[in-house]
Amino acid sequence: MNIDEMKTEIGRLKKEKNAIILAHNYQLPEVQDIADFTGDSLELARKAASITEPVIVFCGVYFMAETAAILNPDKKVLIPDMQAGCPLADFATLKQVREWKKVYLDHVFVAYVNTHAETKAEIDICCTSGNAEKVINSIDSDKIVFLPDKNLGDYIRRKTGKPMVLWEGFCVVHEKADFDSIMEAKAMYPEALVMAHPECPRRVLDIADEVCSTGQMFGAVERHPEVRQFIVVTECGMVHALSKRFPDREFIAPEKQMRCANMKKITLPKVLDSLKYGQFEVKIDPVIAEKAKRSIVKMLEIK
Ligand code: SF4
Structure with missing residues (x-):
């Protein structure tokens, strides 16, 4: 099955199972593209608390799917790869x-x-x-x-x-935000605004124009209509999320890219299998969940 066929099949299965797909901003571009809702941890937690569909396919790391399951004890919460943890x-x-x-x-x-x-x-x-x-x-x-x-x-x-x-x-991803790569990007794009995630070390945050969560990065772009280029210092999936929302702006990742191997464990074939076979269900001890x-x-x- 090619990517387009997979996307069509995911759409069909989603209707058949009455499922909703939530995806974090750090997911692979093609996974973000098939999601019903994308966002940061806070936005996804809020969304998870208001969902009516009986099945949630959570494209993110395990603690996020766990949060969705805790907020929805009567629903089936699936994560396409159980090994997608967060160090x-x-x-x-x-x-x-x-x-x-x-x-x-x-x-x-x-x-x-x-x-x-x-x-x-x-x-x-x-x-x-x-x-x-x-x-x-x-x-x-x-x-x-x-x-x-x-x-x-x-x-x-x-x-x-x-x-x-x-x-x-x-x-482990943000700790390695590379100061020199950011300075090089700043030199190459002197008009660009630097947005950095607060999980980065202090010396990186000190050279950022805006320190924000991934959800807040959208707001930062809106607050600066005069700025055309943004240097994005967080996991590389965010460049796709921002480019989709603001196609008329340029989003630049520092040369030494930040990539979360765990976020990238969720792939389209795994999302398809998750819907098809109802795998892998997130189960939490009810006492701990409460x-x-x-x-x-x-x-x-x-x-
Ligand atoms: S980028 Fe990956 S390792 Fe870092 S906090 Fe997010 S999920 Fe965890």
């Missing part, structure tokens, strides 16, 4: 979180959504890169532990001025 989520194990809770007894624990369900079940509130500042500002305490991304935590700590204790985790849901819902309630 950042692996930084905060249940054992370590429990140990930290014994040390930081009177602290509010805030976890980035890039965590496993069992970790979400232990903490007080979740956040995404799109709402982390609002979530931290909503907390009526100066005793906060932020996990697992140290770069996002450092950025939010600087923005809010709150003395947060940071976990030592990082995204506890994890509290910290996700608390986050979604912050507008």
Whole structure:
């Protein structure tokens, strides 16, 4: 089957199974193109909370599909490849979180959504890169532990001025954002605006014009109608997502591209098989799911 035939078959199966396809902005271009809805973690979590279709095919990494399943316990949530994990989520194990809770007894624990369900079940509130500042500002305490991304935590700590204790985790893709490649791109495109994701290290964020989640990058482009070129410092899938929405602008990835191997595990043939065979269903212990849901819902309630 060629790509067009696969896309037609996916469309047919989607109707037959009454399914909806959600895809993260870091997915392969052809996967983004067959999705009913694309977005960042926050947008996908909000969308997942409002879905009416009985089957959700989640094109993203496992913790995202897990979040959709937690918010939709009566629906079938499928992920086309069970091996699409997130190394950042692996930084905060249940054992370590429990140990930290014994040390930081009177602290509010805030976890980035890039965590496993069992970790979400232990903490007080979740956040995404799109709402982390609002979530931290909503907390009526100066005793906060932020996990697992140290770069996002450092950025939010600087923005809010709150003395947060940071976990030592990082995204393996954003941590390697290459300072020299960005400077070269800036020299080559002197009129371009640099947009960087807050999972990047501080020295990269310090040379960015806009620090934003992938969802906020769309807003940043809209806010700058006079700018024609943008240097995009995040996972390379975002260049496709932005180019689709703004075909009259140019989006440039720094020469040393950032590519998440886990996001790219979801391919069209796997999406097709997922719909055809109902694979692979995300199942979570109901007790853990119920506890994890509290910290996700608390986050979604912050507008
Ligand atoms: S880009 Fe980073 S945070 Fe996102 S899924 Fe890949 S490893 Fe995890």
